[in-house]
Amino acid sequence: MTSSKSTKRALVSSTLAILMCVVMLIGTTFAWFTDSVTNTGNRIQAGNLDIEVEYTLNGTEWAKLDEDADLFGNGLFEPGYTRVVAFRISNEGNLALKYNMSMNLVSETKGINKAGKEFALSDYLKVKTSPIQEANEIGGIMVGIAFDRDASKAIGWNPETNFKDTKVMTSDQVLTAGQQVYFIMQVYMPESVGNEANAISKENTPSIDFGVNFVATQATVESDGFGNDQYDKDATYPVIVFNQQQANDAITNATDKKANISIASGQTITLDNGIANEGDKSRDITFSGDGSQTVDVITNAVSAEGGQLNYQRGSSFTFENLTIQAGEGNFDGIVCDELTFKNCTIKGKLTLYGKATFIDCVFENTMDNQYSIWTWGGTDVTFEDCIFDTNGKAILLYGSANTNLVVNNCTFNDRKNGTAGKAAIEIGNDYDATYTLTVNNATVNGFAAGKNTGSNLWANKNSMDAAHLTVTIDGNKVH
Known part of the structure; x- marks a missing residue:
């Protein structure tokens, strides 16, 4: 009997223990067999296109070619006189490239000959060239031969050309990453x-x-990821220009309606009204520089519709590393499809017509009664990482066009500390237009409290309602 009771107590205790275990397991997570594979070895690297050119005047001493190199300055040309310069072209980037070498006549002063007649030196000079496609020991020997008058035929000169007729002297020579080639040029006056x-x-x-x-x-060498190496087949060469006429020719003579224009250091180019206006004249035009060049977009505009307007309808313009001379009047600007400014200094006032993007630009506006930018006819307008240096007027969002204005990471500086009575971005509407303003991470120094907002960043001066104006600041919809 005692044994039976002990057995029952043991069974009860075991049952209670099992129940306690079950209770304790409720709400816990069971472990299961699992497996995983992780990967952290991926890297995406941007391609780099970088050409380096060196030159030698004696076949042994090399120097980097830049705008100050004087390749023929010590020569006094007479019958039989010859100057030779050899170039070493290196692909220092990691992308294949194609290159062209050319000469262009910047300016010429004519002389008077023994017969008393005016003559141009360029009419009596000739040019020969010879590309050497491999930069190895043979290439080095060939460069040396080029400076030996008696043995120069060994390098295989191209047929001579007239000096002033020499435009492009190589055609789409391809260099893979790390490759070097030589190019030799001989300028001489025939005996x-x-x-x-x-x-x-x-x-x-x-x-x-x-x-x-x-x-x-x-160059069409690298694959686009799908086995196609033709994705960059339409890449265009920049055309280097030294004066106004060369810039105009580069626009009007552009193939495929694209002009990639590199302005020589220190030069000023004026955008002539109508040069790329409508129909067959419309172009996709890029002007680029190194920061020392200026493009004047107003001086050769026409007086129309209350301002100085530069009509280039149907065309798009990109300006890179340049000073842009804008206007002073209310409506002064370029009438075109799209404008893009990258790393530019913009002086004066620019009124917009169409789409416009400004990236890393500085607006230098010293006028007391003009904005740096008036959107007027602007549709999609974007400012990224820009600085506005003003006397109290920066951006005016106002006009007949429905405008989407985006301002990211921009700084607004007011030299007069708000005495103009304007916020950094003034908004108004008399035309039943619809505006959207999005601002992120703006810095405002000076400026006045905006009408109807109390903010020195933006003002709603015409009390636009929510149906016509949407304003979002740093992710928060404020109107």
Whole structure:
């Protein structure tokens, strides 16, 4: 009997223990067999297109080619006189490139010959060239041969050309990453030239200023990821221009309606009204520089519709690393499809017509009664990482067009500390237009409290309702 009771107590205790275990397991997570594979070895690297050019005047000493290199300055040309310069072109990037080498006549001063007639030196000079496609020991020997007058035929000169007719002297030579080639140029006055090129005096000697240019763009070598190496087949060369006429020619003569124009250091180019206006004249045009060049977009505009308007309908313009001389009047601007400014300094006031994007730009506005930007006819307008230096007027969002204005990471500086009575972005509407303003991470120094907002960032000066104006600041809809 005692044994039976003990057995029952043991069973009850075991049952209670099991129940307690079950209770304790309720709400816990069971472990299961699992497996996983992780990968952290991925890397995406941007491609880099980088051409480097060196030159030698004696076949042994090399120097980097830049705008200050004087390749022929010590030469006094006479019949039989020859100057040779060799170039070493290196692909220093990690993308394949194609390059062209060209010469262009910058300016020329004519002389008076022994017969008293005016003559141009360029009419009596010839040019020969010879590309060497492999930069190895043979290439080095060939460069040396180029400076040996008796043995120069060994390098295989191309047929001679007239000096001022020399445009592009190579055509789409391809360099893979790390590859080097040589290019040799000979400028000479043939021995057959006589007194027709002999100046009557030192005061009447002719001279020439000319440029030697190497330009590069992408080559169809790398795959786009789907086995297609033709995705960059339409990459265009920049055209280097030294004066207004060359810039105009680059626009009007552009192939495929695209003009990629690189302005020589220190030059000022004016955008002529109508040069790319409508129909067959419309273009996709890029002007680029190194920061020392200016493009004047107003001086050659026309007086129309209350302002100085530069009509380029149907065209798009990109300006990179330049100073842009804008206007002073209310409506002054470029009438075109789209404008893009990258790393530019913009002086004066620019009124917008169409789509416009400003990236890393500085607006230098010293006028007391004009904004830096008036959106007026702007549709999609974006400012990224820009600085506005003003006397109290920066952006006016106002006009007949429905406008989407985006301002990201911009700084607004007011030299007059709000005495103009304006916020950094003034908004108004008399035309039943609809505006959307989005601002992120703005810095405002100075400026006045905006009408109907109390904010020195933006003002709703015409009390626009929510149906016509939407304002979002740093992710928060405030109107």
